[in-house]
Every structure is written in C-alpha cells, then in structure tokens.
Amino acid sequence: SQTIHQWPATLVQPVGSPLSLECTVEGTSNPNLYWYRQAAGRGLQLLFYSVGIGQISSEVPQNLSASRPQDRQFILSSKKLLLSDSGFYLCACQQGASHSDTQYFGPGTRLTVL
C-alpha cells in the first residue's frame, strides 16, 4: 500500500514570502496526486490535481501553483503568500482514475501566514 510523506509538518511564514510544500509518495507508480486546503473549521477544498508528470489541473484560481517534476513528487508553491493562504494543506494519492479508486491522504502541513 502507498505511503504519503509531506513536509514540513508545520510552517509559519510572513506575508509576501515564498512557499514550497512537498509531497512524495511511496509504494505506487503513476498515481493521481491532489492538493487540498482546509481553512480553520471548514471542509477540504481541492486546489490542484495531476494525472501525470508535468500535468497539472487547477480547481481554484489563486496565487498558488503546483508542479509535478517526478512521478511520485508533487509540489505546492507560491511566490508571495497572503494571509488567506493560512490553513492545513493535504496531499492525496490515488492509484487509478475511476470512480472506484480510493484516495489516500498524507499527514498534512499546517501553514500559518502572519
């Protein structure tokens, strides 16, 4: 079964600073990868998903971007953070793209923008 790693676990950044969050997956190949964000007290919002290397689909226009430089690596970035970027960022992995394929989530990164 796959294992999802995310780092850092927690991060405090000033407004206007850059951001790079990393997600790596073990135990699977050619997975679909996803970035979600969860604001305090809210549900999960899908930000980006990727079905292969270099293939990124954005769900919500904003100042974040995602990249997939390797099959099992997914990176979330920003050039200048906003206060509203604070939240709990989750990476998810799915083997296959059918409705019956389950997504598994990593432990998350808690980002606080001050």
Added chain:
Amino acid sequence: DAKTTQPTSMDCAEGRAANLPCNHSTISGNEYVYWYRQIHSQGPQYIIHGLKNNETNEMASLIITEDRKSSTLILPHATLRDTAVYYCIGSRTNTGNQFYFGTGTSLTVIP
C-alpha cells in the same frame, strides 16, 4: 458531481451503534459514495465506499438506498476514538477522480 448533505453534528453513546446519514439526491449513475473521517489535525482517513450494494469492512457498514439518493454509515460499536468529523463524498471523474468535501458531520462519542 454529487452535492452531499449531512447533519452538522451528532452524539453517540460509547458501545452503541453510530448511524450517520448522508443525502446525495443528485448523484449520477456512475458516481460512488465515499466516506472518510478526520480526527483533529490529521489527514482524512478512508473508511468505505460503495456504488449500489451495501458494503461492510472491518471499520464500518455502508447502507445505500435503492434509489441511491441517500446512504448511512454505520459504526457498529462506537468507541471514544471514533470521535471525528465524518465526510460523505460523491466522486467525479473527468481525467482525475476529484473529490469534493463538504463540512461533514462532527460525531462525538460520549462515555
């Protein structure tokens, strides 16, 4: 993608069955119903999913109505560790299986 509706919160006595309802009246024929739960400050944990038939695994049972417009997640013997937010989700596939989470049901298991 199916919009799901769940009660905001529920309580359940420890050792009793917890029955969590979900309405997904707009679900399409090929969309599965998934259930996840999230304990505070952790990533969501997969519980179970189904299409038409009832499903059971080591964690829970999923009962889906014949018209597929609603479902119920059953935790047969709730423990304090089952206190969490439970999400009912309908899947959507274009080129990737996107999940759209609502705010879920906050289940509190009471000693």
